[in-house]
Amino acid sequence: MSLVVTGATGQLGRLVVEGLLAAGVPAGEIAAVVRSEEKAAGFAARGVELRVADYSAPESLAAAFRAGDRVLFVSGSEVGQRVAQHRAVIDAAKAAGVALLAYTGVLGGPDADFTLADEHKVTERAILDSGLPYTFLRNGWYHENYTGMLAPVLEHGAVVASAGEGRVASASRADYAAAAVAVLTGEGHENAVYELSGDEAWSLAEYAAEVARQSGKDVVYRAVTPEQNREVLAGAGVPAPFVDVLVDVDAAIERGLLARRSGDLARLIGRPTTPIADAIAEALK
Ligand SMILES: NC(=O)c1ccc[n+]([C@@H]2O[C@H](COP(=O)([O-])OP(=O)(O)OC[C@H]3O[C@@H](n4cnc5c(N)ncnc54)[C@H](OP(=O)(O)O)[C@@H]3O)[C@@H](O)[C@H]2O)c1
Numbered sequence: 001m002s003l004v005v006t007g008a009t010g011q012l013g014r015l016v017v018e019g020l021l022a023a024g025v026p027a028g029e030i031a032a033v034v035r036s037e038e039k040a041a042g043f044a045a046r047g048v049e050l051r052v053a054d055y056s057a058p059e060s061l062a063a064a065f066r067a068g069d070r071v072l073f074v075s076g077s078e079v080g081q082r083v084a085q086h087r088a089v090i091d092a093a094k095a096a097g098v099a100l101l102a103y104t105g106v107l108g109g110p111d112a113d114f115t116l117a118d119e120h121k122v123t124e125r126a127i128l129d130s131g132l133p134y135t136f137l138r139n140g141w142y143h144e145n146y147t148g149m150l151a152p153v154l155e156h157g158a159v160v161a162s163a164g165e166g167r168v169a170s171a172s173r174a175d176y177a178a179a180a181v182a183v184l185t186g187e188g189h190e191n192a193v194y195e196l197s198g199d200e201a202w203s204l205a206e207y208a209a210e211v212a213r214q215s216g217k218d219v220v221y222r223a224v225t226p227e228q229n230r231e232v233l234a235g236a237g238v239p240a241p242f243v244d245v246l247v248d249v250d251a252a253i254e255r256g257l258l259a260r261r262s263g264d265l266a267r268l269i270g271r272p273t274t275p276i277a278d279a280i281a282e283a284l285k
Contacts, residue, residue: 001029001099002049003184004065006089007074008032009039011144012104015177016072016184017043023185033064053092055085061092070100072180075120079245082119087126094130100190101132102183104176107140107197107260114252115245133190135183140197140265141170141258143279146207150283152236154215158222159208162229166253168207169261171198172274179268195262198273207276214280226251 003020007013009032020030027047034040035054044050053064055076065071073089076082093101105120106112112121120138127134146159146168153159179196183189202210205221212219224232226247233243252258265273 001068002031003029004031004033004069004071006033009034010074012173012177013074015174016180019177019181023181055089058088061088065093065096065098067097069098070184071098072184073101073103075104083122086123090126090130094132101127102135102137103127105136105138107138107195108257109138112257115248135189136193137180138195139176141168143170143172143276147279147283153211153219154217157218158220159204160222160224160232161204161250162224162226162247163204163250163253164223165203166256167201167203167259168253169197169201169259171265172279175265175269175273179265182268194264194268195260196265197261199266201259201261202276210277210280214284
């Protein structure tokens with residue numbers, strides 16, 4: 001039996017493997033499912049088992065899981081291909097007979113009526129249909145979706161979005177990773193659904209004001225129409241299909257879908273979630 005993390009060389013997956021090690025899980029009991037052994041060399045050097053597999057290559061997934069494994073299935077990043085990819089992962093987990101399949105979905109689950117949520121909803125349904133013991137970690141937005149974009153914000157003195165007055169209950173990637181560690185190492189999470197989000201929801205105007213306060217620069221929120229946002233994103237080089245996805249997300253934020261706060265994340269990690277101000281400070285360093 002191993003604690004298995006897929007997407008282990010991604011930003012979230014790395015934090016989960018580090019979190020398991022920091023929690024005292026022996027490296028030999030952790031398996032990292034990765035596409036590139038090279039990218040995971042640091043984990044292998046510390047005794048973490050590497051299992052090489054690609055969600056797009058079902059045959060490669062046959063050796064990714066073993067009977068009794070407790071698996072964190074990190075959703076893929078190739079939007080549009082994820083239904084087939086995720087079905088292949090679920091089939092492999094089922095064939096192996098894993099003890100738990102914890103999946104990183106999206107806040108709101110079936111109620112998330114925006115495009116980016118579609119593949120997560122199909123995946124959750126497929127996991128339910130598999131009959132495997134599951135945990136749904138329905139992740140809200142990462143602070144880093146915003147703080148990762150601070151350079152252009154500071155350059156133009158504006159946070160540009162078509163999210164109106166909508167609020168975002170984001171948390172740090174590290175908070176979501178800590179929740180995954182709690183589920184993998186804890187008991188009683190079988191067939192549980194967690195709606196994970198930050199303790200506080202902020203508006204983009206408040207976010208811009210906090211960036212201005214901490215940076216000492218003039219930064220305002222410029223609320224634009226979806227059409228204007230499309231032009232801004234396309235002008236910034238965002239690929240056309242993803243422009244639509246991002247504009248659709250802003251509309252969901254305006255409708256309040258990413259502002260939900262259940263307290264599940266703070267409860268799972270046993271501490272308050274990281275404030276957005278801390279993530280801004282970290283990004284400004
Ligand atoms: N909640 C949010 O705000 C938010 C934001 C962005 C994304 N997400 C979702 O959460 C997931 C984790 O976030 P993240 O920040 O860690 O994203 P990330 O850094 O892009 O990591 C994605 C991980 O998925 C792996 N992956 C992608 N396609 C794969 C495939 N075909 N086969 C095997 N592995 C594959 C990647 O492998 P490589 O390391 O080999 O590339 C990587 O390890 C994302 O994949 C996405 O589904 C959530």
